[in-house]
Amino acid sequence: MSGRIALAWMLPLAAALVFGVALSATLGYLDVSIPDVFAILFAKLHGQTMPAGIDPVAATVVADVRMPRILAAVLVGGLLGVSGAVFQAILLNPLADSYTLGISTGAAFGASLVIVLQIFGLVLPPGVTIPIFAFGGGAGTLAVVLFLAAGDRRLSSTSLILAGVIVAAILSAAIGFLKFLADEQVGLIVFWLMGSLAGASWANILLLAPAALAGTLVAVLYSRDLNIMATGDRAATSLGVNTVRLRLVLLAVATLMTALAVSVSGIIGFVGLIVPHMLRHLVGPDNRALIPLSFFIGGLLLLIADTLTRAVLPVEVPIGVLTALLGGPFFCFLFKKRQRDGATAF
Amino acid sequence: MAPPLSERNTENLWSLTGVHFGYNGTPVLRDVSLKLRAGQCTGILGPNGSGKTTLLDLLAGLQTPQAGTIEFLGRPLATWPKKQLARLLALVPQDFMVRFGFSVREVVEMGLHPHLHRFATPSEADRALIDRALAATGIAALADRPVTRLSGGEKQRVAVARALAQQPTVLLLDEATSNLDIHHSLELLHLIRDRFERQAMQVVAVMHDLNLAAFFCDHLIFLKEGQVVCQGPTEEVLTPATIGTVYGVEAEVTANAFTNCRQVSFRLPAAP
Numbered sequence: 001m002s003g004r005i006a007l008a009w010m011l012p013l014a015a016a017l018v019f020g021v022a023l024s025a026t027l028g029y030l031d032v033s034i035p036d037v038f039a040i041l042f043a044k045l046h047g048q049t050m051p052a053g054i055d056p057v058a059a060t061v062v063a064d065v066r067m068p069r070i071l072a073a074v075l076v077g078g079l080l081g082v083s084g085a086v087f088q089a090i091l092l093n094p095l096a097d098s099y100t101l102g103i104s105t106g107a108a109f110g111a112s113l114v115i116v117l118q119i120f121g122l123v124l125p126p127g128v129t130i131p132i133f134a135f136g137g138g139a140g141t142l143a144v145v146l147f148l149a150a151g152d153r154r155l156s157s158t159s160l161i162l163a164g165v166i167v168a169a170i171l172s173a174a175i176g177f178l179k180f181l182a183d184e185q186v187g188l189i190v191f192w193l194m195g196s197l198a199g200a201s202w203a204n205i206l207l208l209a210p211a212a213l214a215g216t217l218v219a220v221l222y223s224r225d226l227n228i229m230a231t232g233d234r235a236a237t238s239l240g241v242n243t244v245r246l247r248l249v250l251l252a253v254a255t256l257m258t259a260l261a262v263s264v265s266g267i268i269g270f271v272g273l274i275v276p277h278m279l280r281h282l283v284g285p286d287n288r289a290l291i292p293l294s295f296f297i298g299g300l301l302l303l304i305a306d307t308l309t310r311a312v313l314p315v316e317v318p319i320g321v322l323t324a325l326l327g328g329p330f331f332c333f334l335f336k337k338r339q340r341d342g343a344t345a346f
Numbered sequence: 347m348a349p350p351l352s353e354r355n356t357e358n359l360w361s362l363t364g365v366h367f368g369y370n371g372t373p374v375l376r377d378v379s380l381k382l383r384a385g386q387c388t389g390i391l392g393p394n395g396s397g398k399t400t401l402l403d404l405l406a407g408l409q410t411p412q413a414g415t416i417e418f419l420g421r422p423l424a425t426w427p428k429k430q431l432a433r434l435l436a437l438v439p440q441d442f443m444v445r446f447g448f449s450v451r452e453v454v455e456m457g458l459h460p461h462l463h464r465f466a467t468p469s470e471a472d473r474a475l476i477d478r479a480l481a482a483t484g485i486a487a488l489a490d491r492p493v494t495r496l497s498g499g500e501k502q503r504v505a506v507a508r509a510l511a512q513q514p515t516v517l518l519l520d521e522a523t524s525n526l527d528i529h530h531s532l533e534l535l536h537l538i539r540d541r542f543e544r545q546a547m548q549v550v551a552v553m554h555d556l557n558l559a560a561f562f563c564d565h566l567i568f569l570k571e572g573q574v575v576c577q578g579p580t581e582e583v584l585t586p587a588t589i590g591t592v593y594g595v596e597a598e599v600t601a602n603a604f605t606n607c608r609q610v611s612f613r614l615p616a617a618p
Binding site for chain 1: 403406408428429430431432433435436437439442443444445446447448449452453456457459460464505512518
């Protein structure tokens with residue numbers, strides 16, 4: 001049944017995503033028509049020369065500037081959506097996401113550290129250093145959180161979230177100190193902490209696309225086990241689910257997905273929290289539908305948000321600020337609505 | 347489907363030898379040696395903290411003993427693959443909590459998990475099985491409701507329906523009737539008793555209520571402070587002496603013509 005729900009939603013969503021990507025590519029300082037966008041991409045993909053009648057400047061803008069950024073928006077949104085759905089299912093907490101576990105803060109700390117080191121004269125190759133440190137920060141944080149929570153052999157969600165909150169609090173203070181050290185150049189850190197897709201390149205896409213595909217596949221593979229986890233550890237184990245291994249594998253996968261996304265875009269909040277949450281209202285809690293749909297909705301939402309800030313708004317607002325400003329109030333609305341409906345809020 | 351045990355009724359389901367178990371150095375079970383036979387509904391009784399639930403967890407393979415051995419169907423329990431064990435054993439936990447708003451039908455369908463390949467969807471026969479489990483537990487009308495909105499008793503019946511959908515050889519009940527009123531308790535125990543008698547589904551139940559245990563179980567195991575005090579057929583071991591030793595109350599056990607089974611009444615011992 002869930003398979004049909006997922007399919008019924010997936011096809012229109014995939015179509016909407018393709019259309020959204022094409023539409024977004026037409027928008028910006030330079031106007032390009034949708035057929036031209038397709039012609040440019042078709043020619044580019046097949047290594048042909050641009051057909052006559054297409055402005056070579058437009059071709060370069062679409063193929064080398066807009067497309068990487070647009071695809072990065074879709075992939076980062078999808079990665080955050082899927083990892084959010086996985087975190088919520090594993091921690092049995094609809095409020096969980098990469099923040100609750102401290103992973104985003106860890107990635108932010110890694111990136112801030114590089115920026116400060118560079119200010120103090122450390123010479124590092126620019127393009128790759130921040131992603132690598134952000135990734136290391138996120139993965140390192142997960143390792144510490146798992147270590148702290150491991151005293152509890154069953155790796156319960158309460159001890160994981162508590163460990164995450166503790167580590168995140170320490171890291172936030174450390175980031176504050178790094179900002180203080182950065183002094184006048186604090187803007188570099190702040191800009192990164194607020195998230196932006198402006199710097200996305202084709203190299204980023206080659207990194208994100210396989211990660212998104214592989215991560216989503218693993219999550220879908222374990223989605224039935226994840227459903228059963230919602231009925232408690234004892235019950236799940238007695239149904240043949242290896243709960244400890246499932247937690248470890250999926251936590252690792254979701255962390256890698258988040259850390260990769262953060263390493264390209266900086267911190268973009270609320271997508272991982274809101275997308276699975278909203279979908280649960282629409283299609284129910286079955287992870288077999290929820291996880292693949294989270295990819296599409298996450299990608300679509302971030303594409304819309306990035307297109308807004310890139311081409312529609314008069315000034316480019318950092319995308320992390322935009323998603324928080326749009327997502328936050330929406331979340332408050334959901335929260336109040338659920339209380340009114342008489343359900344226990346979360 | 348699990349192999350029926352009906353033709354080998356006297357076989358040992360479990361055989362425990364010198365089992366020790368504790369949490370963080372505090373012993374919960376001490377030197378437990380037991381044989382649990384097929385062909386009888388076995389009840390595990392004892393005061394709070396006597397290790398009943400822990401014993402059930404050990405039988406289900408959810409915990410491993412720190413010393414001693416547990417064999418299930420003649421083979422060390424630890425060597426059974428978890429998935430295979432899940433096809434033979436179903437557990438109805440004491441407090442069945444579901445964290446997201448899955449529908450009742452979705453939760454009961456999870457019982458098929460150990461029988462289905464990772465990507466398989468339930469067949470027509472599977473769906474009929476789910477319908478029967480829903481009907482048998484009296485929750486067919488709730489099938490499309492989110493399980494988070496059910497009462498404690500309704501949730502308990504969902505847990506039993508899921509265990510039935512699991513088609514186990516042995517059903518393990520952990521105080522499965524503790525949230526139910528007397529009508530639903532009797533109904534549920536009758537249903538399980540019926541599966542036991544007609545389909546040879548074996549039952550091991552942790553029970554709290556001595557009178558329900560007297561009605562439901564053929565064989566009783568009494569635990570106190572992590573040790574087996576006595577065990578045997580219900581009519582032999584359910585005596586004032588046993589109840590006095592295990593619970594520290596004065597008891598009177600009578601054969602009740604109305605219920606057609608033994609009934610227990612108790613009072614605190616008079617102060618010396």
